[in-house]
Amino acid sequence: xxxxxxxxxxxxxxxxxxxxxxxxxxxxxxxxxxxxxxxxxxxxxxxxxxxxxxxxxxxxxxxxxxxxxxxxxxxxxxxxxxxxxxxxxxxxxxxxxxxxxxxxxxxxxxxxxxxxxxxxxxxxxxxxxxxxxxxxxxxxxxxxxxxxxxxxxxxxxxxxxxxxxxxxxxxxxxxxxxxxxxxxxxxxxxxxxxxxxxxxxxxxxxxxxxxxxxxxxxxxxxxxxxxxxxxxxxxxxxxxxxxxxxxxxxxxxxxxxxxxxxxxxxxxxxxxxxxxxxxxxxxxxxxxxxxxxxxxxxxxxxxxxxxxxxxxxxxxxxxxxxxxxxxxxxxxxxxxxxxxxxxxxxxxxxxxxxxxxxxxxxxxxxxxxxxxxxxxxxxxxxxxxxxxxxxxxxxxxxxxxxxxxxxxxxxxxxxxxxxxxxxxxxxxxxxxxxxxxxxxxxxxxxxxxxxxxxxxxxxxxxxxxxxxxxxxxxxxxxxxxxxxxxxx
Numbered sequence: 190x191x192x193x194x195x196x197x198x199x200x201x202x203x204x205x206x207x208x209x210x211x212x213x214x215x216x217x218x219x220x221x222x223x224x225x226x227x228x229x230x231x232x233x234x235x236x237x238x239x240x241x242x243x244x245x246x247x248x249x250x251x252x253x254x255x256x257x258x259x260x261x262x263x264x265x266x267x268x269x270x271x272x273x274x275x276x277x278x279x280x281x282x283x284x285x286x287x288x289x290x291x292x293x294x295x296x297x298x299x300x301x302x303x304x305x306x307x308x309x310x311x312x313x314x315x316x317x318x319x320x321x322x323x324x325x326x327x328x329x330x331x332x333x334x335x336x337x338x339x340x341x342x343x344x345x346x347x348x349x350x351x352x353x354x355x356x357x358x359x360x361x362x363x364x365x366x367x368x369x370x371x372x373x374x375x376x377x378x379x380x381x382x383x384x385x386x387x388x389x390x391x392x393x394x395x396x397x398x399x400x401x402x403x404x405x406x407x408x409x410x411x412x413x414x415x416x417x418x419x420x421x422x423x424x425x426x427x428x429x430x431x432x433x434x435x436x437x438x439x440x441x442x443x444x445x446x447x448x449x450x451x452x453x454x455x456x457x458x459x460x461x462x463x464x465x466x467x468x469x470x471x472x473x474x475x476x477x478x479x480x481x482x483x484x485x486x487x488x489x490x491x492x493x494x495x496x497x498x499x500x501x502x503x504x505x506x507x508x509x510x511x512x513x514x515x516x517x518x519x520x521x522x523x524x525x526x527x528x529x530x531x532x533x534x535x536x537x538x539x540x541x542x543x544x545x546x547x548x549x550x551x552x553x554x555x556x557x558x559x560x561x562x563x564x565x566x567x568x569x570x571x572x573x574x575x576x577x578x579x580x581x582x583x584x585x586x587x588x589x590x591x592x593x594x595x596x597x598x599x600x601x602x603x604x605x606x607x608x609x610x611x612x613x614x615x616x617x618x619x620x621x622x623x624x625x626x627x628x629x630x631x632x633x634x635x636x637x638x639x640x641x642x643x644x645x646x647x648x649x650x651x652x653x654x655x656x657x658x659x660x661x662x663x664x665x666x667x668x669x670x671x672x673x674x675x676x677x
Contacts, residue, residue, distance in 0.1 A: 192633065193259040195222070195417070196625035197247055197266040197348075200426060201448045202493065203227055204243065206250035207622040208257065211635055216649040217626065219619055222257065223250030229288035236292075236531075237285040238344070240274065244351050248412045251404075255415040262415050263633060264352075264404070265422035265625045266345045267429045269448075270365035271323045274347040275338040283334060286344065289321035290531040297325035305383060308466055313377055315461045315472030316367040317485060323366035327384035335385050342392060345424035350392075352419060353402035357395040359421050361428035364474035371459050371472070397423040397476040398632045422628040423476040426621045427451045427483075432476055432639065433617065433624030434590045435646040441588045442573065444605075445620065446595025448490045450565065452572050453483025454580055465579050476628060477639050482580065484572045487524040489595050491561045494535030495554075503554055509600040511555030512562050518664055519556070520548040521671040522564045546675065566604035567668045573609050588612050592620035599653065606655040608665065616652035623650070 196207040206223040225246040229236040247266075254262055275283040287293065298307070298320050307318050316322065323343075327335065342350055343362050350356045363369055368384075370377040376388055404417035423429045430445040436455065445451040459472045460482055473481040492508060503511070520543050522529075532538035536557060543550045543560075551560045569589075577586055589611045591602055596615040606613040617623055627642040636642040 192635070193254070193262040194626045194629045195251070195254055195262050195264045196422075196622040196629075197250070197264060198426065198429070198619075198622045198625060199227060199243060199266070199268040199345075201227065201269055204246060205622070206247070206254065207619065207626070208254060208259070209622075209626040211630070215645065217623075217630075217645055219622060219626070219650070222253045225249075229290065232285065236288040236290060238272065238288055240282070240285055240344070240347070244348060247348065247352070248409055248414065251414050251417065252412055255413055260415050262417050263420055263629045264417045265420050265629050266348050267422060267424050267426045267621060267625050268345045268348070270343075270362055270425045270427070271321055271326065272344050273323060273326070274342050274344065275334065276340040276342065276347075277337065278339045280340070280350075283338060287326070289326070292531075293329050294320045294325045297329050301325060301328050301383075308463070310367065310380075311466040312461050313370055313380065314364075314367045315371055315459045316365065317469045317471035319469075319485065324368055324380060324384060327386060330384070332385050338390060340392060341386065341390050343424070346392065346421075349401050349419055349421065349424075352404050352417075354405055355402040356392040357399070357401065357421055358392045359395050359397055359424040360474050361397055361423045361476060362425040363394060364472075365425060369474070371474075395421055397421060397428070398628050400632065420629045420632050422625045425473070428473070428475055428481065429624035429628070430592055430621040431455060431479075431481055431624065432627055432642075433620035433622070433646065434592050435614075435617075435643055435650075435652070436588075436590055437643070440586055441590060442576065442586045443590045443592060444569065444595070446488055446591050446593045446598075447621075448488060448493065450486040450488030450569070450595065451481075451483050452486060452569060452576065453481050454576065454586075456480050456482050456580065460579060462579070468575055468579065470576070470579060482576075484576065486565070486568055486572065487529055488565070491524065491529060491535060491539075491565075492558060494532070495539075495557050495561065498534055498536045499554060505598070508554060508558040509562070509598055511553075512558035513600050515553075515555040515559040517559065518563050520551065520560055521546075521567075521668050521675075522560065523672055523675045524564055524568050526675075546671075562598075562601045562604055564668075565601060566608040567665060569605050570608035570610075570665055571669060571672075573611070586611055588614055591615045592617060594618055596620075599655075602653070602655045603658070606657045607660040610657045610660070612657070613655035614652050615655060617646065617650040619650075
């Protein structure tokens with residue numbers, strides 16, 4: 190009997206349940222069963238996630254799984270990183286979780302650095318310094334509320350707990366909290382103390398690929414649910430996306446392209462050098478004893494917000510077409526600038542940035558899209574060069590895999606190939622769900638290891654190839670000079 194696997198893959202703007210089976214020819218299938226919207230909204234003074242809505246949508250999706258004919262299945266959950274739920278002694282939420290884009294952490298790094306060196310924090314954890322990291326969220330958290338919490342669970346671990354009653358802290362996501370010490374392979378007590386947390390409030394650390402437990406169907410009597418075994422996959426969506434990347438050998442890199450663009454390499458050695466600290470590269474723990482050495486880049490969030498501000502008058506494909514018909518490289522923007530993190534109006538934020546830096550102001554939809562795509566491609570090129578330097582002399586990336594939703598943007602893919610001078614292999618678009626599924630399949634014995642599983646990706650899902658075309662390298666040098674001036 191063919192086993193059924195379900196990937197619950199939830200991002201910052203949407204979620205989906207994807208159904209997968211392994212066919213007799215060795216390929217794996219992927220079918221969308223249920224899709225739903227996600228997002229934060231202002232409540233009680235903070236931007237909060239509607240976590241109860243997420244649990245309800247997962248249950249609705251599992252009902253559809255059963256209606257599709259699967260009475261038994263395996264399930265894995267992945268979501269975004271760093272955000273958490275606080276539970277009371279009865280295991281109930283103290284409040285809806287606050288989004289990492291909430292303004293509460295705007296001054297957190299400045300305040301934290303008065304007590305603890307940022308460079309020492311990096312040496313201890315290997316994690317990039319970002320204001321939304323869990324350590325900074327906890328630093329500004331209400332201390333009475335934090336002290337009253339019996340348990341803290343990251344978002345995917347909380348969802349798994351709701352459905353199985355078993356609480357764990359999966360390592361690939363836990364590493365993004367900036368509270369784990371890679372040398373000790375455990376929590377760092379000094380950092381926990383600084384934020385007012387103790388190890389008893391944290392669920393046991395667990396490797397991806399661990400069976401979590403059975404779905405407690407009796408808790409949800411109004412839903413017609415299948416028998417489901419939950420597996421703790423690589424619960425950080427980027428970790429799952431990297432697993433779902435069909436890379437071979439050593440000289441490849443990836444961009445997990447979604448709301449964020451995560452550009453990195455898969456390695457087994459932590460890099461906590463001063464150079465890596467100054468460039469703000471991160472060492473996130475990966476599945477199967479790997480490390481994701483990567484740079485967090487403001488990604489499709491920019492174009493998503495521009496589309497939203499235009500009330501979705503144009504599709505993303507139409508915006509890309511309009512960008513292609515617009516003159517190139519009319520302005521430079523630093524995509525890392527804080528003004529783009531969560532502005533009320535992204536169009537105004539981009540325009541004000543260009544006014545401030547005395548550049549041509551993009552006004553039309555095509556000009557705005559062209560500005561975003563040009564600068565993302567330039568940023569990728571600059572960061573790829575830095576990453577090659579940071580990962581050791583002699584390492585030259587010869588292939589860049591772009592996976593995730595952004596891999597469908599052929600215009601940006603070609604721009605990136607041109608700017609980097611590297612062959613782009615774009616796809617699969619559903620790499621995160623695929624990586625989620627592959628961990629489940631390895632756990633249940635379908636594949637022996639990650640290498641074998643990745644070969645199946647190549648045979649099961651299509652990719653597009655983008656070869657570099659002629660590109661004026663002086664544009665990159667001008668961009669670097671602009672960035673140097675913009676950050677001084």
